[in-house]
Amino acid sequence: xxxxxxxxxxxxxxxxxxxxxxxxxxxxxxxxxxxxxxxxxxxxxxxxxxxxxxxxxxxxxxxxxxxxxxxxxxxxxxxxxxxxxxxxxxxxxxxxxxxxxxxxxxxxxxxxxxxxxxxxxxxxxxxxxxxxxxxxxxxxxxxxxxxxxxxxxxxxxxxxxxxxxxxxxxxxxxxxxxxxxxxxxxxxxxxxxxxxxxxxxxxxxxxxxxxxxxxxxxxxxxxxxxxxxxxxxxxxxxxxxxxxxxxxxxxxxxxxxxxxxxxxxxxxxxxxxxxxxxxxxxxxxxxxxxxxxxxxxxxxxxx
Ligand code: COD
Numbered sequence: 001x002x003x004x005x006x007x008x009x010x011x012x013x014x015x016x017x018x019x020x021x022x023x024x025x026x027x028x029x030x031x032x033x034x035x036x037x038x039x040x041x042x043x044x045x046x047x048x049x050x051x052x053x054x055x056x057x058x059x060x061x062x063x064x065x066x067x068x069x070x071x072x073x074x075x076x077x078x079x080x081x082x083x084x085x086x087x088x089x090x091x092x093x094x095x096x097x098x099x100x101x102x103x104x105x106x107x108x109x110x111x112x113x114x115x116x117x118x119x120x121x122x123x124x125x126x127x128x129x130x131x132x133x134x135x136x137x138x139x140x141x142x143x144x145x146x147x148x149x150x151x152x153x154x155x156x157x158x159x160x161x162x163x164x165x166x167x168x169x170x171x172x173x174x175x176x177x178x179x180x181x182x183x184x185x186x187x188x189x190x191x192x193x194x195x196x197x198x199x200x201x202x203x204x205x206x207x208x209x210x211x212x213x214x215x216x217x218x219x220x221x222x223x224x225x226x227x228x229x230x231x232x233x234x235x236x237x238x239x240x241x242x243x244x245x246x247x248x249x250x251x252x253x254x255x256x257x258x259x260x261x262x263x264x265x266x267x268x269x270x271x272x273x274x275x276x277x278x279x280x281x282x283x284x285x286x287x288x289x290x291x292x293x294x295x296x297x298x299x300x301x302x303x
Pocket of ligand 1: 101102103105106109119120121122141142143144145245249
């Protein structure tokens, strides 16, 4: 069980740092995060972006003047260069800088220089919520917009395998919906039932998958009792599967802004770890995302 991001940081440290290629690195928070990653023994930076902006910011955050910088002012081209440096083996991790998420992901998916594997790529977020005993994970609030049932299965498999690599052998998974009744008018409930059935039939990695299940029942055994429902995972969810990107985005931002949670975000299913954080995320949050990416990659290697 991972209790908090300090544990993620501690576990992600390894001998022989990785190199992290940063797409559109001309942002002080991003540079602070890669400096922290270097100081914490996680990864050393290879910066791609507008060198005239990057160099003074590097000095401000204390990155050494000999840190490699590839000058590319155009953000789309910077993303393609940052990704291709990973494809060529000059870096092992790629991170989104000051570029919009879709443009960054299009570079990751690029047919020639991208990091496709043939698997569906999906976003995994981790949250440290004040007062909660462990990290809670959520997928996919960042990449797949309106996944089909088959895509939801792939998204779930991506996340459950990585959770296993992180030491959560049998995750409790809530397939989130607005209530617990299967209702053809709410297609997400039909998909949730189908996914729970797949898990019961052994078609998913080990774990308990429940759905359809609403957020109150997933979080509170008392709410489950009030509704007359039995749940094996209520109050102990490790992973939420979102019905669509809007729900995931809103849940994530509610946790961040209302509950003062900390968040990390990575993309799964690519050839190399991909760090995908919001531009508004703090340097500390971006550092946790780098650590989670390194840990997920290391865990996958160990498997
Ligand atoms: N995994 C693997 N391959 C994919 C995936 C995926 N998740 N998505 C698309 N592809 C492949 C397709 O098979 C196709 O070969 C090619 O990529 C292009 O497919 P399109 O045209 O459907 O996709 P794009 O390039 O228009 O968009 C892909 C994005 C990931 C950029 C798009 O889905 C997107 O913008 N997602 C939301 C990102 C976002 O804004 N997040 C912020 C909210 S927090």
